[in-house]
Amino acid sequence: MTGYERTGVLDNNHIKKPSKERLERGPVVIIECVENIPCNPCVEVCPISAIGMEDINDTPDVNLDGCTGCALCVTECPGLAIFVIDCSEDDGCLVTVPYEYLPVPKKGEVVTALDREGNDMGDAEVIRIRESGMTYAVTLEVEKDKIWDVRGLKVKK
Ligand code: SF4
Ligand code: SF4
Structure with a gap:
């Protein structure tokens, strides 16, 4: 049994990551x-068919080079399992x-960024x-060393 099957929380070893070059090219x-x-x-909504699935019971297979980072799939996924990362600018991601x-x-509000377990990852500004x-x-501005951990947010009181 793998880590996430025991804990219910994914770790970064279980996700398909883009290369450093792809990450710096755009969202x-x-x-x-x-x-x-x-x-x-996710397969149905992608306008450029970047997400593939041979059988509806399969997990999605994404073409990271083809993906434009439009984020349409983020709002369509009922499992809240899709995110977009953009590190194409020099100052933060x-x-x-x-x-x-x-x-x-x-937009412009400072919220608390959260990791997959709901732990506080510090303040983040809402960009979009x-x-x-x-x-x-919701697009958050995040320090580069937190992009593999920030997966949610909490509005401050
Ligand atoms: S972000 Fe846009 S282009 Fe990329 S997989 Fe999702 S819907 Fe397709
Ligand atoms: S849960 Fe989300 S990512 Fe998984 S198959 Fe469904 S829409 Fe796609």
């Missing part, structure tokens, strides 16, 4: 979906996370918010 999707479940909205709670943060149905895609 790119990170899919943290590792269970074989009958689900495929952006991590886009799915969000379905209230209150919804505003996109809504689609019930799920928001």
Whole structure:
């Protein structure tokens, strides 16, 4: 039994990561979906067919080189398992996370970034918010050494 099967929390060894070169080229999707479940909205929504799946019970296979980082799949995934990372600028990186709670943060607001277990990862500014149905895609400015850990947010009181 692997670590996430015991704890329910993924670690970075279980996700497909882009190369350093790809990461610096522009926004790119990170899919943290590792269970074989009958689900495929991510495949259906991608406008350039960057996500593949031979059978609906498979886990998604993403073409990281082809992905444009549009984040459409972030708001469509019912498992809240898709993120986008952008390290194309010199000063810090952006991590886009799915969000379905209230209150919804505003652009420019400073929130608390959270890791996969809900631990406090420090303050992060909201750079952009996109809504689609019930799920928001919230883009946070994050230090480069936190991009593999920040996967959520908490609005400050
Ligand atoms: S971020 Fe956009 S281009 Fe990339 S996999 Fe998701 S929907 Fe496709
Ligand atoms: S939509 Fe989300 S949960 Fe469903 S297969 Fe794609 S990544 Fe996995």
